[in-house]
C-alpha cells in the first residue's frame with residue numbers, strides 16, 4: 001500500500017472554496033505515495049482523525065501567515081491572510097511532530113512550519129531584505145531562476161547530494177528566525193533562507209521553492225519528494 005499523504009490546501013474565503021494545484025498530488029503519486037487533501041474548515045476543532053490515516057504531511061503553498069502568530073504587527077507589504085487556514089495548519093503541524101510523522105513544508109508551508117514551532121517570517125522581502133533577488137519569478141513554474149547554497153552537513157544536502165542547486169521562486173515572504181531546534185539549511189545569494197530542517201525528527205524539512213512543479217525536469221526536486229515519501233512509507237510498515 002502506498003503511504004497516505006495528507007496535503008493542506010488553500011481557502012478562498014470570499015468564494016468559500018478549498019483548492020490545491022494538482023502538481024502536489026501528481027508529485028506524491030509519481031513518488032510512490034497516495035494523496036489526500038485536508039480541508040481546514042473553520043468547524044474543525046481537532047485534527048486527530050486525520051492522523052489515524054495519514055503517514056506524512058505536506059504543507060502546501062498559498063497566502064501569507066498572519067504575523068500575530070509570531071508576535072508582530074502587520075506591515076504594509078503583507079498580503080492576504082486566511083485565519084482559518086493558519087489555525088488549522090498549526091494544529092496539523094503540532095500533531096504531526098508529536099507523532100514524529102514526516103513533514104514537508106513548501107513555500108508558505110515552510111513559513112507556517114517555522115511559525116508553528118516558534119520562529120518568525122519576513123513579511124515582505126522587497127522591503128525587509130537588503131538588495132533582494134527577484135523571488136517572484138516571471139518564468140514557467142518548472143523553471144529554476146535562482147541559485148541556493150545548501151549547508152554541507154544538512155539532511156537536505158544528503159538528500160540532494162549537492163551543495164549548490166537552482167530552484168524556482170514564487171514567494172514574497174521567507175523564514176527570518178528559524179524556530180528553536182530548526183536550522184537554516186539553504187540560502188540564496190541575498191541571504192534569504194530557502195530551506196529549514198529539524199534534525200531531531202525523522203524527516204521535517206521546509207523548502208521555499210516549489211519542488212512539486214519541478215519533479216519531471218529537476219532531479220533534486222524528484223529526489224526530495226522520493227525521500228519524503230520513502231520516510232512516510234517506512235513509518236507505515238512499522239505501524
Ligand code: MN
Pocket residue numbers: 135146168169170171188194208
Ligand atoms: Mn526564492
